[in-house]
Amino acid sequence: SYELTQPPSMSVSPGQTASITCSGDDLGDRYTSWYQQKPGQSPVVVIYHNNRRPSGISERFSGSSSGNTATLTISATQALDEADYYCQARDSTTVVFGGGTKLSVL
Amino acid sequence: QVQLVESGGGLVKPGGSLRLSCGASGFILSDYYMTWIRQAPGKGLEWISYITSSSHTTYYADSVKGRFTISRDNAKNSVYLQMNSLRAEDTALYYCARWVGTTTSYWFDPWGQGTLVTVSS
Secondary structure, eight states, X not given: OOOOXXXXXXXEOTTSOEEEEEEOTTGGGXXXXXXXXXXXXXXXXXXXXXXXXXXXXXXXXXXXXXXXXXXXXXXXXXXXXXXXXXXXXXXXXXXXXXXXEEEEEO | XXXXXXXXXXXXXXXXXXXXXXXXXXXXXXXSOEEEXXXXXXXXXXXXXXXXXXXXXXXXXXXXXXXXXXEEEGGGTEEEEEEOSOOGGGOEEEEEEXXXXXXXXXXXXXXXXXXXXXXXX
């Protein structure tokens, strides 16, 4: 079965750029979406179709994908960006999520 | 506004059954695929099932195949998840979400608030 791999955790200083990676075989040939989940809340999509941002999502969020890796980039990171982030892609007729990355803003 | 509200969760013994419901409002349910996703306590997201807009096709994760059944009633603006032969490892918060996009490029938006299922003796 298809797997997506994310680093379990990462930390970033306020104002710096955070880059969260998601790896999977030929992931660049698929479309990746990213979700943000804050404690006690439901996930919210922040990037879809690799690099598109839904209305209402800060311009500080951007996405890219190439080869076996998709990347979610958060620029000028703020304390409110502290959350779990999950990548998601398609595998034939099923859906796959990455294991999630806990982003700490320290 | 677009909203999804899950219900039907609770405490059930191993081997038991439960039926979850997801009420949709603010959009035409029949225009969209719908999906169920769960999250075990302290764990990540796990996709478990989706259903096409006309109910013609359903798909399941291997972990629930043969035990869970997804269905929908567009006239009642509702999506359901019938869960049978429940196991301790099915304990999770179950989310309903709207599938947006195509079959090759899609995302889930919005998500409901979730309903908690606990399987324990």
